[in-house]
Structure formats: C-alpha cells, structure tokens
Amino acid sequence: METELKPIEWKNHKLVLLDQTRLPNEMVYEEFETAESIWDAIKVMKVRGAPAIGVTAAYGLYLGIRDATENSFEDFWKELKKVSDFLASSRPTAVNLFWALERMEKTAIANNHLDVSELKNVLLKEAIKIHKEDEITNRKIGENALTLLHDGIGILTHCNAGALATTKYGTATAPMYLAKEKGWNFKVYADETRPRLQGSALTALELQLAGIDVTIITDNMAATVMSQRKVNAVIVGADRIAANGDVANKIGTLGLSILANYYNIPFYVAAPTSTIDMKTKTGKDIPIEERDPEEVINRFGQYTALKNSKVYNPAFDVTPHENVTAIITEKGIIREPYEKNLKDLFEESKIG
Numbered sequence: 007m008e009t010e011l012k013p014i015e016w017k018n019h020k021l022v023l024l025d026q027t028r029l030p031n032e033m034v035y036e037e038f039e040t041a042e043s044i045w046d047a048i049k050v051m052k053v054r055g056a057p058a059i060g061v062t063a064a065y066g067l068y069l070g071i072r073d074a075t076e077n078s079f080e081d082f083w084k085e086l087k088k089v090s091d092f093l094a095s096s097r098p099t100a101v102n103l104f105w106a107l108e109r110m111e112k113t114a115i116a117n118n119h120l121d122v123s124e125l126k127n128v129l130l131k132e133a134i135k136i137h138k139e140d141e142i143t144n145r146k147i148g149e150n151a152l153t154l155l156h157d158g159i160g161i162l163t164h165c166n167a168g169a170l171a172t173t174k175y176g177t178a179t180a181p182m183y184l185a186k187e188k189g190w191n192f193k194v195y196a197d198e199t200r201p202r203l204q205g206s207a208l209t210a211l212e213l214q215l216a217g218i219d220v221t222i223i224t225d226n227m228a229a230t231v232m233s234q235r236k237v238n239a240v241i242v243g244a245d246r247i248a249a250n251g252d253v254a255n256k257i258g259t260l261g262l263s264i265l266a267n268y269y270n271i272p273f274y275v276a277a278p279t280s281t282i283d284m285k286t287k288t289g290k291d292i293p294i295e296e297r298d299p300e301e302v303i304n305r306f307g308q309y310t311a312l313k314n315s316k317v318y319n320p321a322f323d324v325t326p327h328e329n330v331t332a333i334i335t336e337k338g339i340i341r342e343p344y345e346k347n348l349k350d351l352f353e354e355s356k357i358g
C-alpha cells in the first residue's frame with residue numbers, strides 16, 4: 007500500500023509540519039503557532055525545500071500578525087513588515103521565501119482599506135491560496151517534464167526536490183509520480199547528498215513509499231552510473247534561478263551538471279516560476295547559505311573528523327546556464343537563450 011507524506015498542513019488554526027530532521031526513522035508532526043517557532047523550523051530544516059519554505063513563511067507571517075492589536079493600517083503594516091523581515095532572515099538562498107513574503111505584503115497593501123480584523127482574514131486566505139497553488143503548479147511541472155522522458159528511462163536526481171520539498175509531487179520528482187500513475191517502467195538513482203543526506207533520508211523514503219524503483223548512490227558514484235549508461239536524464243530542483251538561467255541548488259549540483267554534459271546526458275532543472283528571480287541578474291548575485299560545520303563532521307553525534315577541524319559547508323552551489331539542457335516550469339519548458347526566453351516568459355505570463 008503506497009503512503010503519501012504530507013509535509014505541511016493548516017489544521018485547527020495551526021500550522022502542522024512533518025519534522026524532516028527526524029526522517030526517515032520517525033514520522034513526527036509538530037504544531038506551530040508563532041513566527042518565532044516557524045523561523046526556527048526553517049532554520050534547522052524541520053521544513054526545507056524552496057516551495058515548502060515559501061508556503062511555510064506565508065503561514066508564519068499570518069501567525070505572526072494574527073494577534074496584533076494595532077487598529078490603523080499604518081501601525082498594523084509596521085508590525086507586519088517587522089514579522090516579514092524577521093522570517094526573511096531565516097535562510098538566504100531559496101527565493102520562494104522572499105517571493106511568498108512579498109506576495110503576502112502586496113496582499114496587505116492591496117487591502118489596506120479593510121479594517122485590520124478583516125485584513126487578517128484576507129492574509130490567511132492568501133497563505134492558503136499559495137499553499138493550494140503549489141500542488142497544482144507541481145503537477146503541471148510533472149506533465150511538462152514527462153514530454154522529455156520515456157518509459158524505461160533511468161533518472162538521476164540530487165538532494166530532495168520532492169513532495170517533501172513542496173506541498174505535493176515535488177518538482178524534480180513530479181514526473182516520477184506521474185510516470186508511476188501512467189504505469190511506466192523506470193528507475194531512479196538518488197544521490198545521498200551529503201552533508202544533510204536529503205537524498206537518502208528524504209527522496210529515497212518518499213519514492214519507496216510511493217512504490218517507485220529508487221536506488222541510493224553515494225555522491226561520488228554519479229560518474230560511475232553515468233558511465234554504465236544507467237542514467238538517461240538528470241533532473242534536479244532549484245532554490246533560485248537567476249534571470250540569465252544560472253541555477254542555485256543543493257551543493258553537488260554543479261558537479262553533476264559537468265558530468266552529465268561530459269556523458270551527453272540531458273541535465274534538467276524542474277522549478278516553479280516562483281523560483282525564478284528576474285531581479286537577480288546572474289548566479290554570481292545569488293546569496294549562498296553557509297551552514298554549521300558540525301553538519302559535515304558530526305552529522306550523527308559522532309565526530310568523523312577532529313573536532314574543530316576547518317570545514318567549508320556551503321549549502322548550495324551555482325550551475326551556469328550553459329550546463330542546463332532545459333528549465334521545466336509549470337508554464338512550459340525553457341531553453342537557451344535563457345535570458346531572452348525567461349524575460350519573454352515573464353512578460354507573456356505577466357508574472358512578477
């Protein structure tokens with residue numbers, strides 16, 4: 007019997023998150039009612055993945071102003087902006103965090119004629135809308151991605167751009183769920199993805215629970231499985247795509263893109279348009295989060311290196327657009343020249 011994991015749920019006026027730091031061994035759901043606890047959940051990665059972070063932040067902003075006592079819009083706005091800026095400080099790279107907070111702020115401004123109690127309800131409805139839209143968006147990404155894939159394919163993916171990184175389906179995994187629905191016969195190779203192991207702990211978990219054939223490989227095995235012709239396509243997610251098509255994603259993605267190009271294997275990035283940041287010109291302008299060195303040398307409470315060893319632990323890297331075969335979005339498949347085609351996409355769809 008297949009099991010679907012629900013990473014985010016708005017229930018009984020609280021935000022319920024599946025604590026992803028406890029997976030795959032424990033399925034623990036935690037209730038959140040404050041912006042502070044949600045900031046911490048994003049920071050320590052109880053919830054992670056660009057789209058999931060955005061949805062969570064939207065609810066976090068609502069929860070942070072739900073009990074505000076300000077009566078005038080001017081005073082209420084100051085409180086809202088304070089909470090929004092606080093949540094924006096949780097993690098720097100995934101643009102969906104800022105996209106969701108900005109959308110909530112714009113909703114407040116667009117409804118500044120309402121009295122504050124009504125405005126609070128409008129903000130909750132917007133957070134729920136962002137949540138519901140994500141599921142629809144991801145299914146569309148999956149449908150578009152399927153046009154590039156075929157029955158019998160071998161797919162390699164990195165980190166977790168799965169259902170656990172979104173509200174359902176994932177982005178890179180969306181075509182996998184839809185291919186399963188179609189009865190396709192295909193194999194997935196999941197990089198374990200050091201240091202946080204989102205691939206082995208999360209991607210392998212969710213795909214196994216969905217009855218999908220997934221094999222965990224260590225991060226240094228990608229070249230081997232490619233050389234053995236086991237991989238026909240690489241599909242990864244993204245945390246931020248710059249206006250020229252450069253892609254920030256989990257550390258290790260850049261190396262995969264180089265290997266894929268060496269072996270003439272298509273390298274696809276699956277992401278919603280909310281992950282494309284037209285205000286960020288190139289990958290050089292994307293802030294890359296550096297995380298605690300302990301994640302690398304003390305992942306499971308046992309040091310695998312001398313304590314206080316010098317460690318460099320960027321959580322993401324940037325893949326140059328030249329290495330990207332196509333960017334698969336809910337609005338279509340984008341190819342080079344990315345700068346022009348992304349600009350056209352945003353103008354035609356009147357996004358942003």
Ligand SMILES: CSC[C@H]1O[C@H](OP(=O)(O)O)[C@H](O)[C@@H]1O
Pocket residue numbers: 054055056057164165166167168171172176177178204242243244245255256257321
């Ligand atoms: C569709 S999820 C995008 C992205 O987020 C993950 O990073 P993290 O687990 O640190 O939040 C990973 O880079 C995924 O590809």
